Amino acid sequence: MVGQWFVRSLEDHPWFELEVLAASERSAGGIYGDLVRWNVDGSMPAAIRNKPVLPMDPAIFSDHGVRLLFSALPADRALAWERPLAEKGFRIFSNASANRMEPDVPILIPEVNAGHICLIEAQRSKKDSGGYIITNANCTTTGLVIALKPLQDRFGLHNVIVSTYQALSGAGYPGVPSMDISANVIPYIEKEDEKVDNETRKILGTVAGKGPVQPAPFDVVASCCRVAVRYGHLETVVAQLEKDFDERAAMSAFSDFRCHACAKLPTAPRQPIILREEPDRPQPRLDCDAGAPDRARGMSVSVGRVKKFGDRLRFYLLSHNTVRGAAGASILNAEYARTLGYL
């Protein structure tokens, strides 16, 4: 599923060209159009339909002049392959969870923790061959930390409680059986509560030198659920803030938030956070694709229902799980790395 979104998002990318498609032994050896059951809205890009799916072989990648790899591998494959490939000099932008919590691997979101990219200097491969791994966050974490960042900056965060309404596409394909979710909610997503907690604290943590990251000192209590929505993770958040604040100031913190590191990145949205003031927004179906310009569709996080309760701020957020929370996030990271000369 995420692989398909990579394919779609890299079509006509101004900086990157999709040169090679690779897969593990089981899947390699045919034509992309035959191997893949296309699930993304719209049709499979014509240019990709007849491309061969090659085996995961560094020599083949090099033969094609490839140095930048986007990884949508399952966790176990990512664990086996990403480090060795980095050691061969490949620059890996990974959506896999396998290496995210490694001390020398950043979970990078340019709008939030651009400085964490320095962690890659601690990767042995970086020095040896120039190769490295940069990960993006879990889809649920991504929307959350983008929304929390301006609150942390202006008011300080004491703790965070989040409940989620996660889309079916987050489970990949075939993913959730229809008999389980039809007219139902599944109140559990394996390891998800923990990922949201750990990743959020790492991303919002501080880093000195080559790291490691000093995690942010607050708790994140996450209660994750699956709902019968196609795309877009909705989250309700209650954040206890450290400083006094008023509701209007919190709303401004969201809507004024900008990313200076992203100014010229093709996939960066003009506004990382779009504040909705209608009582019944954001909604997955209506707000999932928020983000401008066109190349950044789905890259903005929508925030709404902002309300102050004493020292706590309640709000809802919505972000596109396979764009902002997966393929788009990796591509944005690669764009950012490029502006720093890391490619």
Add this chain to the structure above:
Amino acid sequence: MVGQWFVRSLEDHPWFELEVLAASERSAGGIYGDLVRWNVDGSMPAAIRNKPVLPMDPAIFSDHGVRLLFSALPADRALAWERPLAEKGFRIFSNASANRMEPDVPILIPEVNAGHICLIEAQRSKKDSGGYIITNANCTTTGLVIALKPLQDRFGLHNVIVSTYQALSGAGYPGVPSMDISANVIPYIEKEDEKVDNETRKILGTVAGKGPVQPAPFDVVASCCRVAVRYGHLETVVAQLEKDFDERAAMSAFSDFRCHACAKLPTAPRQPIILREEPDRPQPRLDCDAGAPDRARGMSVSVGRVKKFGDRLRFYLLSHNTVRGAAGASILNAEYARTLGYL
């Protein structure tokens, strides 16, 4: 919708007999089977199909020897009718929200605040004619306070944060348009966040003499959402507790909870709270009808995913919104009132 559940739940009730069906002018004057689009699973009870729907006229009620009224009126009608009917001596068990927050009206849940029934002594009608109003809580509040009660008793409550996944049936009929909710979540239910906060604090508050209730001194931050489920409100809860506790003790508080006031009430579930230890329960589809014996199906609240985070307890709960949270709740209240000789 709630009226239909009253009809269904009163079929073969051992203590009560459905003698009269009444509606406001607009709907009165025909046969129940013609006026109602039956929406409850199973068929309309045969005995009710040909019953006339009478106008709301105290004289007619008296002619039929009726003194006990169940009210599923819309809020504005309830406001106009319930007090005057109580003043004529009728005992009103109301699911309407109109009078819930009145100082002399209890929001009664026998398992939780049986003692609040004394509030009716402050109703002028009680003294004048013996009539009174007893309400049950909003459907979302009901499940929440039942689950909070044993925590409050054993550990004390400091504050409560709740996010909801509410079923379509909670919006009545025709209710939510399918174009709004199909493959979507609606992140807003009018006035619901506030009801959950206010009602919870009233129900868990203390009362002396004839009241009024001293509301419980903690906050409830409620974030209410509608999901595409037919029956069963799921809620994720984080409660900050006052005393030290361990996770196992909290789980026991749930599963050991019993209602002594309810011992012989036909509609009372043997276990008000059913603790689920599977990682992926409770689920609306699977657990909505929890409750034994048969007459109490749908009257138990299912609790699961219990986890301690420092001084906070996280858990999920599920309760049947039209049974436990509406018709069943009113009927249980009437049963309880009867054991006290109030009918």
Add this chain to the structure above:
Amino acid sequence: MVGQWFVRSLEDHPWFELEVLAASERSAGGIYGDLVRWNVDGSMPAAIRNKPVLPMDPAIFSDHGVRLLFSALPADRALAWERPLAEKGFRIFSNASANRMEPDVPILIPEVNAGHICLIEAQRSKKDSGGYIITNANCTTTGLVIALKPLQDRFGLHNVIVSTYQALSGAGYPGVPSMDISANVIPYIEKEDEKVDNETRKILGTVAGKGPVQPAPFDVVASCCRVAVRYGHLETVVAQLEKDFDERAAMSAFSDFRCHACAKLPTAPRQPIILREEPDRPQPRLDCDAGAPDRARGMSVSVGRVKKFGDRLRFYLLSHNTVRGAAGASILNAEYARTLGYL
């Protein structure tokens, strides 16, 4: 709902400009952005948000220099308004069913029965003031007759049996209650079976002079159902053909079908029918928007699962109910009328 699709489809139309929005008394008098709950994917066009919604007053239309009207009126309003407006000289392209079966009103689909436009010469208003009414077909009929036309031309039609799987949007807004359709099929759509029968025979009928139409001499047995899909009516069709045929020839009839009358119309799809040879297509979600160029998205009918059974041909078709079956159809009709100098 259809009004919104008109607004969306007329944005940036090369020939037409949306000058005036009008509604019946009840709705007129405010700003479009306030009066309308936007339901179409994407946002309301900015240029329209602040446009006033004017009353249905011919004088106002004339003051704005308007002569061409698109009508998405409910049937009773259409009956009351369309003829009188035509008599004042307005050219009315109507999606309403009210006048479709009138002998002097064409149900026009340029790909199918372009010649039926001559019926307007029989409208008294045409002679008196130049005004007339042209309707498009019911959404279900539209896809059906487009698919039947090449079969009729090449093989002759003996009879037609169709079963439908119709999208929620076809019922307008609020439309189908979610409690009715959630995890269900509704096996009935009021008057729909009859509309499909009558309209199909009229559209595929013959006309001489100013008409009226001699209906096609075959039966259409239609069994219409509503399913929980947002956009796109799927239909299974069994057509008994008059001449011998083979399966491949039938498939070619579909894929070779072109519309000469439409050659330069902006909203006409290059291919009225797109033949799918995969076993599991067309699907509402994947094929609803078929049609090129961009302005004709949703204007092609997708046909698949073509199979011969003796003298009968079985196939499935899918067409976008609010584009091909409503707003897009009316706009295409106006474009066609313009090329003939009728505007």
Add this chain to the structure above:
Amino acid sequence: MVGQWFVRSLEDHPWFELEVLAASERSAGGIYGDLVRWNVDGSMPAAIRNKPVLPMDPAIFSDHGVRLLFSALPADRALAWERPLAEKGFRIFSNASANRMEPDVPILIPEVNAGHICLIEAQRSKKDSGGYIITNANCTTTGLVIALKPLQDRFGLHNVIVSTYQALSGAGYPGVPSMDISANVIPYIEKEDEKVDNETRKILGTVAGKGPVQPAPFDVVASCCRVAVRYGHLETVVAQLEKDFDERAAMSAFSDFRCHACAKLPTAPRQPIILREEPDRPQPRLDCDAGAPDRARGMSVSVGRVKKFGDRLRFYLLSHNTVRGAAGASILNAEYARTLGYL
């Protein structure tokens, strides 16, 4: 999925006792409650939870005194196992499709073709060891032939056209991925169109002596689709009849239909066909469980929307796919075989 329905339907069966649960090597060797993800509404019967799942071994079956086997094996396993088990003397009532079209195996529906049971006399195993295979029809076929039978008897059938709206549970578990079916229809079910055609003609065919069956001499054109419904296959049918008929006579044919062979079978519904005269019935959600007495819930086929079009009769039918169309059908067959002394 079907296995679970067998377990549920055999709970408290008056004639049969569930003695042994068996599975192929892959699944055997544990406790039923651990191996099975219970998907049927309500809870797993307590008596079954701790039963071991044994390997498919005739010796084990014999040790337990078992001679009657219900088979819910996948097609390939059924092909490998059912004949050899029959040859060891087991009486096999199979829901698998593997042997249905074998000339010496009946597809038995007591209401429709009770006489076809004689086919088992042609099975070599019957003579050698007393063992035999009796199958029930595909879930879609079952409802169809029950509704066609009284038409065939009274009016003769010339041909049949059927379109289906099939429930998710028909695809087993995990079955249809939610990403495929959410807000969609899947217009294809592998081999289903053909099964409906072939099985219908066999079941409605004639048999002399030990068979084989002379298939009924008419065509069945089936167009099968999957919709997002949990239980209950809806079908729209157009049957061309041989004799003159009027609509009312056809309706009587449905509602008067009775099964004499079934008079005392515990799982037989009093009325095989329930005629609905409301315009919007049958509906999967409301009518799926039709059937009385309680043990026969889900065993009646609901028919509605009956209308005459010349020599063709159009109607809709609904039947419970895992009860009437699977487990219930096999159990009814075993009950019938028992009354004939075949067990």
